[in-house]
């Protein structure tokens with residue numbers, strides 16, 4: 391059985407970002423690191439979008455970036471200049487290729503394509519079994535997400551950000567390639583929080599994603615019919631070709647993912663609760679978490695102490711409590727935000743970078759009653 395100082399399970403966003411951060415940091419140069427994934431990461435399995443101020447770590451592999459976003463609701467349909475932010479898009483395959491290439495240059499990192507079938511964790515050692523081998527790791531970072539964990543408890547509601555997206559191509563130049571539709575709520579809500587993303591990469595091509603923040607997934611046909619109706623009725627496009635599709639379901643919950651961490655096993659990425667509970671965005675928050683984790687390891691702090699609850703956890707909890715009970719309120723909440731506050735403040739708040747004064751400014755844009763009720767329900 392081969393032993394490693396660190397074993398990272400999963401070469402997705404979290405596993406790759408962590409492996410790269412460890413590989414380039416001289417603190418870990420004498421440590422042996424194994425990265426395991428059942429998949430060789432040679433396919434384009436997702437598209438990541440995120441907002442960012444100025445230059446970012448992945449600007450060299452960006453597929454597209456926008457300086458303007460659009461928000462549409464029942465009463466508003468506005469475009470907003472978002473400087474100093476930009477809304478950025480990366481193709482999964484470009485990210486995987488770029489990081490895997492970097493990992494080849496780190497002699498202490500080994501990437502093996504094997505499916506992990508079990509992880510046994512004890513204070514002495516961790517055993518990671520794959521279909522063909524067993525590895526020993528002093529410390530394990532595990533990004534395999536088991537959706538059953540948050541669903542086994544009732545204290546914190548679990549919603550999903552679930553979606554299907556179509557990459558379409560038109561013969562005529564029909565898209566405004568300078569503007570990303572961040573949220574279009576002007577579609578039937580059917581008692582839920584439902585919206586469309588329209589992310590044009592050229593005047594002829596766009597990713598159109600039908601997205602819900604709700605408890606239960608839909609049948610595949612329902613997403614597809616909604617996208618089709620949106621393209622023809624809202625965008626007025628009859629002649630188009632579907633080039634690619636993607637689908638996803640991202641947990642939105644304040645459930646404490648960290649309770650499964652031990653002295654030598656840490657869950658990372660979505661499995662570690664690194665997804666922003668109120669939005670489902672994970673890519674940018676994972677970059678931030680990796681920086682914090684590297685510092686945590688260098689400071690030799692206990693793994694169980696990594697990640698703590700703060701005021702933003704509580705704000706997310708209130709919003710999720712509301713959307714869980716009254717899923718139809720999502721459109722009015724997001725519309726009130728975009729109507730009353732600028733996107734720069736919204737992005738800053740969702741990035742968890744706002745001061746208390748800015749939090750109050752942000753929250754006061756919203757109709758207070760649902761939040762007061764949710765607060766009282768949590769307190770009493």
Ligand SMILES: Cc1cc2nc3c(=O)[nH]c(=O)nc-3n(C[C@H](O)[C@H](O)[C@H](O)COP(=O)(O)OP(=O)(O)OC[C@H]3O[C@@H](n4cnc5c(N)ncnc54)[C@H](O)[C@@H]3O)c2cc1C
Pocket residue numbers: 399400401402403404405426427428429435436437438439440504505506507533534535636637638639640658659660661670671672673674676
């Ligand atoms: C289609 C799609 C679009 C998305 N778009 C966005 C977006 O625009 N912005 C955003 O912030 N987030 C987005 N997300 C959320 C996304 O899940 C996260 O951003 C990010 O990928 C989470 O990183 P992760 O490392 O936790 O999980 P993943 O990236 O899913 O990585 C987990 C890895 O574990 C591997 N694995 C699983 N089981 C095993 C096993 N038994 N043995 C070995 N390996 C295993 C998988 O193959 C995978 O490589 C999207 C998700 C999807 C599915």
